[in-house]
Amino acid sequence: MDRQAGKRAGKAGAAIGALLLLGGCLTSPPSNTASDPTIASNQWLKTADADQVVSAMSARGFAPATIDCRFEDNTPGQLAYASKFTWRRSPPNGRFHWEVGDPAYLASSEVKANRAGMRRVSAKTVTDAATGQKVGCSIWAS
Secondary structure, eight states: OHHHHHHHHHHHHHHHHHHHHHHHHTSOOOSOGGGOHHHHHTSOEEHHHHHHHHHHHHHTTEEEEEEEEEEEEOOTTOOEEEEEEEEEEOOTTOOEEEEEEOHHHHHHHHHHHHHTTOEEEEEEEEEOTTTOOEEEEEEEEO
16 A cells, blocks of 8 residues: 555656646746847847846846947937847856947947957947948957
């Protein structure tokens, strides 16, 4: 009799374990864009949104691997940019910094990043065909 009870207890334990495992797999994904690197990579983000996404991804252990940028509004005095990122796992104790703006501004950011022991890992410059204005974006990492 004890042997049968042991078998039932083992089967019950296995069944509960399987339910817990499946229950974890069946939860719905978070609605926050920043929670999934593939979703966060496929969207153009204005600067404030990009700051939030980068912070959220950093908290999850991701760092930006590449950056793309474009003009959202090229009206003089009203310049607005958008960025798009791809992600990679952040190395232990890894640091990164990203910027979007005028290429001259990025050059000064480059000097600061180099002094802090970072190197550029991704960069792009875009020229607006209608106005000739340029915007650049860069990521530096240690």
